[in-house]
Amino acid sequence: MKTKILIVEDESIIALNIKEILTNFGYEISGIAPNGEKALHLASTKLPDLVLMDITLQNREDGIDVAEQISKLRSVPIIFLTANDKNKTIDRAINIKPYGYILKPFKEIELKTAIEIALKTFEENQKLTSKIIEIKSENMSLQSKIDIDEQKKQRFIKLSHGYIYDNENFLLMFNGETFELNDKENKLLKLLIKNIGRVVPVEQIEDFVWDGEFVGEGALRSLMFRIRQKLPKDFITCHSKIGYQILGKFSKN
Structure with a gap:
């Protein structure tokens, strides 16, 4: 498949000359745009x-600004062609990180x-970006597995007021006394403990506890009462009308 190139050049003679050069080199021309509006259209459609x-x-439209807008639309390498060699x-x-800067007149x-x-360079950058995303995804999956494994290890959670929560047997203990929790009570307590110090919205609690x-509104109030x-x-x-919260610090053993 031929490489497709978009030419953004307002001088038609120069644009056609560049088109001929590129065609002779075996490239396919996506189009010629004399202004930013057409350049953006061709960049997004072709x-x-x-x-x-x-x-x-x-009309002295700034090609650097147009290039920046194209970069926001999609990731594509951009080479500047210009007779302007001023440092400014x-x-x-350079600030928009082009893949080249060629001064006119130039050799073919x-x-x-x-x-x-x-x-x-663009191809290598894309591969590197994909690899970074892949590594981040793998790290997130690994961290998630570690968190789950750690949670399984943390059987006893020390809460405030001297209470202890048995994460394995779903029991609440205090001074040697044991309070057995049913499934929904256990889910509620686990969610609040996981978000200790933060207000957990009512909607999140209902979604988690009742899958x-x-x-109805009374279901959560009844569960909270019990x-x-x-x-x-x-x-x-x-x-x-906002949510519920467990205050204070706790430690896990």
Whole structure:
């Protein structure tokens, strides 16, 4: 498959000359755009593999700004073509990280070399980015597994007021006394402990405890009433119409 190149150049003679050069080198031309509006349209519809961008377009439109807009639309290598060799212009162009900067007039081989280098560099960057994403994903999966394994190891969780929660047998203990928790009470307590110090929204509690099933407002209040009978009065704080919260520090053994 031929490499597709978009030419953004307001001078038609120069644009056609570049098109002929690129065609002779075996590239496919995605289109010629004399201004930013058409350049953005062609970049998003023709999906070129590379963009050759003149810095000064029709009505003195700024090609650097257009290049920046294209970069926001999609990831594509951009090479600037310009007769402007002022440091200020070069510095502005560098800020958007182009894959090349060619001063006019240029030799045909210079253009081809710049294009091939840009395409190769872009390909390597894409591979590197994909690898980084893959590594991050693997690390997240590994961390998730570690967290689950650690949670399994942490059988006893020391809560405030001297209470201890048995994460394996779903028991609440205090001064040698054991309070057995049913499935929903256990889910509720585990969720609040996991988010200790933070207010857990009512919607999140209902979704977690009842596995996404719709329940009436009274169901959570009834559940909260039952579990509070087994805990100190201020152990679970209610934030009206917002959620519930366990305050204080705890440690895991």
